[in-house]
Amino acid sequence: MSGPPRHPNAVVIQPPTTTISPLIRFGRYTALGLGILYGAVRLRQIREHHADIREWEHEKAVAKAAEAARQKKWLAKEEMRYLMQVVNIPFEEGVAQFGVEDLYREG
Template sequence: MADLAAPVRVSPLIKFGRWSFLGLGVLYGAFHHNRLSKKEAAFREVDGKLRKERDAKLAAEKKVAAEKEIQELEAMAK
């Protein structure tokens, strides 16, 4: 096997900078996630209300289409 050189000692300033950026990234991610979660919750609430209206409208349209189809079939059978 090849002889490996001893690891290079990293400057404490560089270590501090790395850990600081890691911590800031975690805090930013938590803040960003919290903000997006609130937006999504509001969107889901509005979507839930609209979904009920849309489902009722689709059910009514489906009922009308079914009745029309039955009438057409009865007219063809006569």
């Protein structure tokens, strides 16, 4: 005996073919190659874009640091002027006494 009888509604599937059409194989490898090329080009575009963004952010950070340094110097100048007023020292003498000539130097 060869086993239980087959049901009349059973679907009979043909065995898979072992050979693939050369046209289909060519199409697959062409699509793979084009995908790799597209990915390489797109990666280069994205890298350039992000390099521009990083450069812009760096310029912005440098400008922010320069502005912070300028603000800090201005606050130090104002603090020294206030201190000289409180202590009642003339401006030129106070600058020399406190050793803050570099704060009031132009440039």
